[in-house]
Amino acid sequence: MESFSSWVAGSGQVILPLLGACIVLLAWALARRGSMRKYAGRIALDAALLAVGLVAYILTYGFPSMSFAGVDAETVPRLWAGLLVALAMARLIRVFRGKDSPDPASGRLDKVFLLIALLVLKIVGITFVGYYISAGVFVFVCGLLLGYRNLPGLALVAGGWVAFSYFVFYRLLSVPLPTGLLLAAVLGR
Amino acid sequence: MQGLIGLLKAAGSLMSLQPLLLITAGIIVGILAGAMPGVSPSMGVALMVPFTYAMDPSLALIYLAAIYLAANYGGSITAVTINTPGTPSAVVTAFDGYPLARKGRAGEALGVSLVASFVGGAIGIIVLMLFSAPLAKAALKFWPAEYFSLAVMGLSSIASMGGQNALKSAISAVLGLLICTIGMDPILGVRRFTFGNVHLFDGFEFIPVLIGLLALSEVFVEVEKFDFRAESVGDSAKAKWPSFVYYWKLRMSMLRASVIGTIVGIFPGAGATIATFISYDMEKRFSSTPEEFGQGMPEGVAAAEASNSASVGGALVPMLTLGIPGSATAAVLMGALMIHNLQPGPELFTKSPELIHKLFASLLIGNVIMLILGLGGSRLWIKVTKVKKQILFPLIFAFAMIGSYAVNSSMWDVGVCLGFGVIGWLLKRYGYSLPPLVLGMVLGGMAEVNLRRATMMFGPTAIFQRSGSVILLLISALSFAIPVLQARRAKTKART
Numbered sequence: 001m002e003s004f005s006s007w008v009a010g011s012g013q014v015i016l017p018l019l020g021a022c023i024v025l026l027a028w029a030l031a032r033r034g035s036m037r038k039y040a041g042r043i044a045l046d047a048a049l050l051a052v053g054l055v056a057y058i059l060t061y062g063f064p065s066m067s068f069a070g071v072d073a074e075t076v077p078r079l080w081a082g083l084l085v086a087l088a089m090a091r092l093i094r095v096f097r098g099k100d101s102p103d104p105a106s107g108r109l110d111k112v113f114l115l116i117a118l119l120v121l122k123i124v125g126i127t128f129v130g131y132y133i134s135a136g137v138f139v140f141v142c143g144l145l146l147g148y149r150n151l152p153g154l155a156l157v158a159g160g161w162v163a164f165s166y167f168v169f170y171r172l173l174s175v176p177l178p179t180g181l182l183l184a185a186v187l188g189r
Numbered sequence: 190m191q192g193l194i195g196l197l198k199a200a201g202s203l204m205s206l207q208p209l210l211l212i213t214a215g216i217i218v219g220i221l222a223g224a225m226p227g228v229s230p231s232m233g234v235a236l237m238v239p240f241t242y243a244m245d246p247s248l249a250l251i252y253l254a255a256i257y258l259a260a261n262y263g264g265s266i267t268a269v270t271i272n273t274p275g276t277p278s279a280v281v282t283a284f285d286g287y288p289l290a291r292k293g294r295a296g297e298a299l300g301v302s303l304v305a306s307f308v309g310g311a312i313g314i315i316v317l318m319l320f321s322a323p324l325a326k327a328a329l330k331f332w333p334a335e336y337f338s339l340a341v342m343g344l345s346s347i348a349s350m351g352g353q354n355a356l357k358s359a360i361s362a363v364l365g366l367l368i369c370t371i372g373m374d375p376i377l378g379v380r381r382f383t384f385g386n387v388h389l390f391d392g393f394e395f396i397p398v399l400i401g402l403l404a405l406s407e408v409f410v411e412v413e414k415f416d417f418r419a420e421s422v423g424d425s426a427k428a429k430w431p432s433f434v435y436y437w438k439l440r441m442s443m444l445r446a447s448v449i450g451t452i453v454g455i456f457p458g459a460g461a462t463i464a465t466f467i468s469y470d471m472e473k474r475f476s477s478t479p480e481e482f483g484q485g486m487p488e489g490v491a492a493a494e495a496s497n498s499a500s501v502g503g504a505l506v507p508m509l510t511l512g513i514p515g516s517a518t519a520a521v522l523m524g525a526l527m528i529h530n531l532q533p534g535p536e537l538f539t540k541s542p543e544l545i546h547k548l549f550a551s552l553l554i555g556n557v558i559m560l561i562l563g564l565g566g567s568r569l570w571i572k573v574t575k576v577k578k579q580i581l582f583p584l585i586f587a588f589a590m591i592g593s594y595a596v597n598s599s600m601w602d603v604g605v606c607l608g609f610g611v612i613g614w615l616l617k618r619y620g621y622s623l624p625p626l627v628l629g630m631v632l633g634g635m636a637e638v639n640l641r642r643a644t645m646m647f648g649p650t651a652i653f654q655r656s657g658s659v660i661l662l663l664i665s666a667l668s669f670a671i672p673v674l675q676a677r678r679a680k681t682k683a684r685t
Contacts, residue, residue, distance in 0.1 A: 013384050045619050049360060056367055059382060066377045069645040073379035076637045077370040080363055087360045094356070104618060107413035112614070115412055119586065119607050123600060135591070139583045146412065148579035157580055161587055174243065175595045 008062030016058055020051035038102035039095050046091045053084030114145055130180030136162045196318070199546035203251075203554060211248055212555045215255025216562055222256065223263020223279075230260030231518040232404045236585070238396055238525045239592035246529035247544050251551040253525055254505075257518050258555050261461060261497050262306040262563065269298045269490070278461035278497045281469045285482065285489030292485055300430040301487045302494040303563040305443050309495030310556040312447035313454065313502025318549045321510050322538060331535075333642035334652045338661035340636035343513040344628065345665035355673045358625045361616065365629020366636070368393065375638050388601045395524040397593035397606035398630065402623050403517070404589050405610025408582050410617055430564075435487075442472055442488045443495040450496030454503020454516070461500040461516065468496035502552070508533050509545065512635060517624040520631045528596070 008016070028044035036043060060074040060081065094100050118141060125134035139158040148154055169175040203209065215237075222233025234256050241249035264279030269286035282302055289298035331339070344362055371382045372392030383389040446468035453464035472492035473479045482489050504516040512534035514520035523533050531537060531544070538545055593606035613623055643651035643658075652658050 042619055045615060049364065052364070052367070056382065063379055063381060066379055068377060070648070071376065071641045071644050073374040073377050073381060076640065077367065077381055080367040080370065080633075084360065084363045084367055087356065087363060091356060091360065108415040109413060111415055112409050112413050115409070115586075116607070116611060119590075122590065123603055123607065126600065126603075131591075131594075135587055139587055142583035142586060143579055146579040146582060147415075148577065154580075157584070161584060165587070165591055168240070169591055169595060172243075175239075175591075176598050177591075177594075178600070 005061050005065075008059060009064075010062075012059070012062060016055045020048075020055040023051045024048045036096070039100065041103040042095050042100060043092065046088050046095060050085060050088035050092065053081045053088055057081035057085060111145065115142065118142060118145065126178050126180065128180050128182050130183045131177040132162050132166065133180070133183075135165060195542060195546040196550055199543065200550035200554070203547065203550055208248065208251060208551070209554075211252045212255045212551055213558055213562070215252045216259040216555055216559050219256035219259025220263035220266070220559070220562065220566075223260035224266045229403065229407070229517075230257055230264070231399075231516075231521045232407060233260050234518055234521045234525070235396065235399045235403055236588050236592060238521070238528070239595040241525065242528070242595060246526075246531055247547050249529055250522075250526060250531075250544065250548055251555075253522055254548060254552060255555040255558075257522060258310060258498070258501050258552060259559050260518070261501055262303065262310075262494070262559060265302040265306065265490075265494055265497070266299065269302060270295060278465050278500075279493075281465040281493035282490055282497070284469065284493070285484070285486045286493075288483070288485035289487065289490065294485070296430045297435075297487065298485075298490050301436070301439065301490045303560065304436045305439070305446070305491040305494035306498040306563075307556055307560045308443045309447040309450055309498035310501060310559070311553070312444075312495075313451045313499035314549065314552045314556065315502075316451045316499075317502040317505050317509075317552070321506050321545070331657065332655060333639040333646065334655045334658040335661060336639035337636055337643055337652055338658040338665065339511055339513060340632045340639065342661050342665040342668065343507075343632050344636070345669040354620060354622075355669075355676070357621045361621050361623065361625035362629040365626040365631075366633040367629075368398075368626075369630050369633025370637065375634065376641055388599070393605055393609075394593075394596050394602050395630070396528065396596050397602040398609045399521055399524055399627065400589045400592055401606040401609030401611075402613040402627060403521070404585055405606065406613025406617055406623065408585055409610060409614035411578065412582065413614075413618075439487060439491045442475075442491040445471060445475070446492040446495035447499040450499030451503040453496070454500030455506045461497045461504075464496040464500040464503075465493045468492040509537060509548075510535060514628070514631055517627055520624075520627050523631060 024044055024047050027047035028040055031037065031040040031043040057078060060078045063072075063074045066073060091100075118138065122134050122138040125137070136158045139161050140154055143154045143157065165177065170177050203212070218237060219230070219233060222236075223230060234253050237253060237256055241252060244252070261278060265282040265286065268279040268283035269290050286298040286302060289295065344366075369392070371389055373379070373390055374381055380390065449468045449471060450461070450464040453467060454461065469482075469489055469492050472488050473482045476482065476486070476488060478486075500516070504514070504519045505522075507513040508519040508523055512523070512532065514523045526533050531541065589606055589610070590603050593602045594600065596602050613626075616626070617623060640652070647654050652662065
């Protein structure tokens with residue numbers, strides 16, 4: 001048991017979440033091929049919830065064993081994780097019995113994923129080019145992505161946002177908005 | 190008597206430029222947020238929290254509470270004028286408000302919704318003032334076992350939050366509870382689920398998570414729909430506003446709905462939407478012409494709006510006295526209070542009574558300001574609906590990002606906000622309700638700490654050893670079971 005605990009506390013921290021992700025991918029792939037194709041999204045999501053519960057439950061065995069007056073740190077997380085496993089299983093059973101509605105029709109998923117990618121780029125961009133440039137570019141590109149074609153208007157909104165965030169957040173609220181590695185190097189800060 | 194003196198003192202202290210300006214700003218922001226479809230009251234409050242970081246805690250609370258108060262009214266403007274409720278709780282207002290507007294009586298519908306909001310809001314606030322202090326006194330006698338059971342009672346409200354799908358709501362809530370255990374254990378200091386990441390030692394920061402779950406997820410849902418056609422408001426909004434006599438005739442509808450709204454609002458998780466449906470249904474039963482409901486009955490608008498606004502005061506009662514938010518917006522408000530090192534609960538009444546008095550007084554003043562602004566600016570509010578979503582959404586993203594960053598000046602929090610935005614979108618996409626998740630995260634800490642304290646004091650059966658705790662657990666079981674059974678019965682009826 002002790003060796004299991006030390007494994008969970010060590011390499012298990014990486015392997016277990018990866019294993020959970022594999023279970024989700026496998027469930028999704030199998031569902032898409034078989035007769036449950038219409039429910040593939042639901043199955044993947046419920047499998048993900050099940051995996052979260054299972055992984056969390058196992059990870060509690062890696063907590064340092066400490067107890068005070070009969071109470072330890074793993075009881076409550078284990079309780080919630082166990083409950084999540086049970087409830088996610090109940091959901092999966094419902095889906096496999098066909099008692100649930102099929103997956104919702106997909107809308108413009110491409111736009112959503114592009115938007116998420118844009119947001120990730122913005123977060124990365126802040127580190128390099130700073131908040132002001134990346135925020136201005138983000139508002140402009142995001143508007144374009146959503147189909148707004150009035151470019152001068154969009155540029156005005158982006159510029160307005162940058163000015164607003166500078167005056168309200170930086171000057172008024174004293175939030176130290178990042179200047180970025182690039183700008184810091186140029187300005188010699 | 191002491192409370193009244195405190196209230197009068199607080200009202201006096203608010204009669205200066207800064208607090209009045211803040212209340213007015215909060216009311217304007219709230220009305221605009223409520224009027225914008227896709228921006229819920231909870232989202233409006235969450236987005237404004239970063240602006241309060243540098244404020245005095247009492248001013249921050251006053252500002253955010255004003256937004257909450259006004260957002261519920263704001264939702265009715267678009268419900269009446271373009272049949273697009275700005276908030277979920279304004280859905281019922283649209284039932285009769287929009288038909289009235291189509292008949293060229295939009296001024297009448299807007300007037301009734303404003304005055305009913307004012308009356309409902311005032312009654313809700315009075316109930317909050319009358320009952321919160323005695324409730325807080327009673328709560329001070331609670332032991333950890335009772336507090337744990339209280340948290341369970343709060344969680345039991347997920348049954349009504351999730352509508353017909355209690356299982357999904359339960360999963361959402363348990364996920365919230367599990368997320369709450371990430372970070373340092375509150376009693377022994379053991380690191381849990383931190384994966385060696387220092388950012389996780391204190392768990393997730395509440396505000397970025399909330400902004401991600403409530404604001405970003407909603408925008409992702411809208412982007413997936415990709416329907417950005419603007420709805421236009423016709424000239425009907427210019428129609429004449431009713432007289433005092435007209436409102437007087439609706440007094441009983443407003444009163445009944447206000448009482449229902451306040452009571453329903455007090456129950457954690459029940460919220461404004463349920464309150465409006467119950468009040469509307471009740472009004473229909475009282476009416477001599479129930480068949481005309483849905484075709485433009487002012488009583489329908491009055492009932493929906495009065496209960497909607499009254500639920501605000503009601504929802505603040507459990508939040509302030511017991512530390513249990515009565516609605517998703519109250520949960521956000523509670524998170525904001527925690528950021529300012531104020532722990533809602535009975536101790537708030539003993540440690541910071543002046544803060545409570547200021548809040549009560551500001552709500553009363555805010556309600557009057559809302560009435561004045563509503564009368565003067567109705568045509569202006571409607572223009573909010575003309576803001577193109579292609580402009581609105583990038584700004585919401587920008588707000589969300591800077592708001593999350595401003596909590597700790599940390600890019601980690603921005604990533605957390607985005608991560609929870611994606612999780613929220615996926616959950617919403619497959620019919621999982623997000624308010625139970627928020628509730629789980631809000632109540633998780635309270636439930637765990639008190640369960641463990643109770644167990645340390647009286648052993649594993651601690652929560653069944655005190656009568657107060659057992660009563661609360663029984664109420665929790667009932668409040669979970671009743672909506673589930675009702676939903677099942679409705680389903681069976683629909684099938685037959």
